[in-house]
Amino acid sequence: MYAFTFHRPQTLRQAVGLLAKNEEAKLLAGGHTLLPTMKLRLAGPPQLVDLSLVDGLSGIELRGRSLSIGAMTRHNDVNTSPVVHEAIPALAKLAGLIGDPAVRHMGTIGGSIANNDPNADYPAACLGLGATIITNKRRIKADDFFTGMFSTALEPAEIITKVSFPIPKKAAYQKFKNQASRFALVGVFVSKRGSDIRLAVTGAGANGVFRVPSFEEALKTRFSPKSLEGMSIPADGMNSDIHGSAEYRAHLVGVLARRAVAEAIGK
Amino acid sequence: MAAVSLTVNGKPVTADVDSRTLLVQLLREQLRLTGTHVGCDTSQCGACVVHVNGRAVKSCTILALQLEGANVLTIEGLAPADGPLHPMQEAFRENHGLQCGYCTPGMIMTAVDMVRRKGHDLDDHTIREELEGNICRCTGYHNIVKAIAAGARAMRHGATAAAAE
Numbered sequence A: 001m002y003a004f005t006f007h008r009p010q011t012l013r014q015a016v017g018l019l020a021k022n023e024e025a026k027l028l029a030g031g032h033t034l035l036p037t038m039k040l041r042l043a044g045p046p047q048l049v050d051l052s053l054v055d056g057l058s059g060i061e062l063r064g065r066s067l068s069i070g071a072m073t074r075h076n077d078v079n080t081s082p083v084v085h086e087a088i089p090a091l092a093k094l095a096g097l098i099g100d101p102a103v104r105h106m107g108t109i110g111g112s113i114a115n116n117d118p119n120a121d122y123p124a125a126c127l128g129l130g131a132t133i134i135t136n137k138r139r140i141k142a143d144d145f146f147t148g149m150f151s152t153a154l155e156p157a158e159i160i161t162k163v164s165f166p167i168p169k170k171a172a173y174q175k176f177k178n179q180a181s182r183f184a185l186v187g188v189f190v191s192k193r194g195s196d197i198r199l200a201v202t203g204a205g206a207n208g209v210f211r212v213p214s215f216e217e218a219l220k221t222r223f224s225p226k227s228l229e230g231m232s233i234p235a236d237g238m239n240s241d242i243h244g245s246a247e248y249r250a251h252l253v254g255v256l257a258r259r260a261v262a263e264a265i266g267k
Numbered sequence B: 001m002a003a004v005s006l007t008v009n010g011k012p013v014t015a016d017v018d019s020r021t022l023l024v025q026l027l028r029e030q031l032r033l034t035g036t037h038v039g040c041d042t043s044q045c046g047a048c049v050v051h052v053n054g055r056a057v058k059s060c061t062i063l064a065l066q067l068e069g070a071n072v073l074t075i076e077g078l079a080p081a082d083g084p085l086h087p088m089q090e091a092f093r094e095n096h097g098l099q100c101g102y103c104t105p106g107m108i109m110t111a112v113d114m115v116r117r118k119g120h121d122l123d124d125h126t127i128r129e130e131l132e133g134n135i136c137r138c139t140g141y142h143n144i145v146k147a148i149a150a151g152a153r154a155m156r157h158g159a160t161a162a163a164a165e
């Protein structure tokens, strides 16, 4: 690791101030991506701003027809929360598929989506549920938030405070794990809320998480795996590496989408 | 250098650390608690698992400075040095749950955390899923799984980790 100065602000305002003053500073949430990256010297921020003491950044709350999750809420807490299980069971399940138990005790939802790893799970849930990402400055729709791999609409000195998920009627997440890293080789999140149908894919796209409008259209006629029978997406724009070719990933999108819809309708 | 104060195995500790110091380095190099191991240093193998505020975490992936005021339990704190082993340690011994022993402290700390979260009746499937983040190069896991199931049952009676935490 390169040397850095460690800051532990107690309020959001202090944290924002530190970021504003130190352009290259990085926020430390759960640290389970950032610290390994720093060990490899792929990142060398001169300042780290630890968010763990900042009040009001974690917690799970049901507000009317939406579920609000604080940015510093750990994966384990989302996975085991009775409130999440009741409101959006697919989200609780997704959180339990991230990393391993010790990693889930540290990793946070805010950290995961701010990083926007192309193979991460939470971006699929945010896009697939039509979440709103709330920061110290504004509210950003998931559709506008994820802007390409490892890239988001966040501005300098902008901090995610919570994520608000509208509660769907039906939802499911299907993940095909990379056998070694257990990251999503492909993951598909599908949801239905009234006539609003969303289907988001992580792991597959060369440019990070994306929606599949053709699948969503087909599901509007009938929300059943049958509606997606024989459908696939072009291999163009899919990620290709030693773990799977673009064609393979494109194929998996179709397979997992059908499985996710089947799971969502309880079949 | 900056000072950090925390509790390790029930004892208050204050140490001067570089900001880059990982919890596992503080434990091993400064406090000489060498029961916590480093297998991979990349958050994968679980040899470094300790409990922070009652939850299992990988001590190679947390900075010492993040632990101001925290309560840390390592394998050394699980049972008194001159007393009987913790039931989970005893179960590993009884069931031959180790060969070289390198992964064992992490396995045991993970197992005790598993019991806290999942209870005393653990089936093989649950144990194997829960060991996702702990790698053993020797045993093939079979006896580790057996040991954890037995240790979990034994923790229902007798001294539990709660006393040490």
Ligand code: FES
Pocket: B037, B038, B039, B040, B041, B042, B043, B044, B045, B046, B047, B048, B049, B058, B059, B060, B061
């Ligand atoms: S040394 Fe920490 S997980 Fe391997």
Ligand code: FES
Pocket: B097, B098, B099, B100, B101, B102, B103, B104, B135, B136, B137, B138, B139
């Ligand atoms: S006993 Fe040797 S690594 Fe597990």
